[in-house]
Amino acid sequence: MQNDSLLGYALLGLLQQEPRSGYDLRKIFANSPMGTFSDSPGAIYPALQRLEKRGLVRSRVHESSGLRRRRLFRPTSSGKRAFKTWQTKPIIANDVIHRVDELMLRFSFMDESAGAVHAARFLKGLAKEVAAYIPSLRQFLKVQGARMPLSGRLALESGIRSYETLLGWTKSALRIYARRKKRGARK
């Protein structure tokens, strides 16, 4: 089933690396730059319950002697499928305008769950959409800039720069995948 929050996908992605408990996941969000996700129990435990209810993960309580009881979650095959579907769906213009965070999350787990071919395809699609969006921002700045206050203009300029940076990143990332592919083929 569709209808999962970003947090749900982040959890699914992390659980695909290895089985983890809710507490493990909270620590990851608290101690790593991974997304901007909340490490609060009120977000994570309900999200795990929803994933389980939808059949995307299953869990088992571990009571290793001497250790605290932990409920370990792992994705089901249906969960893996749903994740990959979400991850590899084509990039549309609106993703670049309104959902850059989601795009980066999708890419973060690309190697592990979809492979290098999908990673390269993703980067190409992203580069295309970003390259298409930047001129429209420039155009807006050119047309509307005069009647905007300085700080507004500068804020827009900041947005443009950040998309330019993103575009540059996709290109350098693509080069890395290309190099890797060549080396792999040579071996």
Place this chain on the structure above:
Amino acid sequence: MQNDSLLGYALLGLLQQEPRSGYDLRKIFANSPMGTFSDSPGAIYPALQRLEKRGLVRSRVHESSGLRRRRLFRPTSSGKRAFKTWQTKPIIANDVIHRVDELMLRFSFMDESAGAVHAARFLKGLAKEVAAYIPSLRQFLKVQGARMPLSGRLALESGIRSYETLLGWTKSALRIYARRKKRGARK
């Protein structure tokens, strides 16, 4: 009387430029790169009602002959005060980690509602916090990079680049305010 969503502040900021209707505001969100806000009526009209209930804006129905009836909103003095307080509060580390969008929104309306002095102060504070955050991301990449998949590493690299771009932007924006101040003084 705190507790306002980002959308609430965006609306307050726009209403400070000139009185507008809900429909005006929707069009702005639909047709400008302003934030990533929703232009859906289900978001905007309730948000305006909340602002009015909290005394931050007031509204009046206009029935100019021959025109459609429009409800025009404008900020109250208490609304202006609340906006400026939010806008000029000191920048903390967590803002840079979790709330860059909010920071840019605060800055967008800086000239109009707080003035150039506050704008420069804001940029200095932002530069300081961003400059402090970047090394910790680099450190994380250095320590954890080896055990991360390529796509994860690249995603993190993208985040670092975007903070570097933001830092560069704050500096160039600061130069602009400095220049402007000098020119103003010379006059």
Place this chain on the structure above:
DNA sequence: AGGTTCATGTAACCCGTTACATGATTTC
């Protein structure tokens, strides 16, 4: 006269935030 745009709203649903609660285990 009929379709489009203007303009304002409401209701169900989902989910994140904040705060609270509970108990076990480790640490000093």
Place this chain on the structure above:
DNA sequence: GAAATCATGTAACGGGTTACATGAACCT
């Protein structure tokens, strides 16, 4: 034996999304 940390949860609240509803004015 007290405090901190581990570990899992729940409940109230706020607010955004989606979808639906309504009617007036404008266009052809």
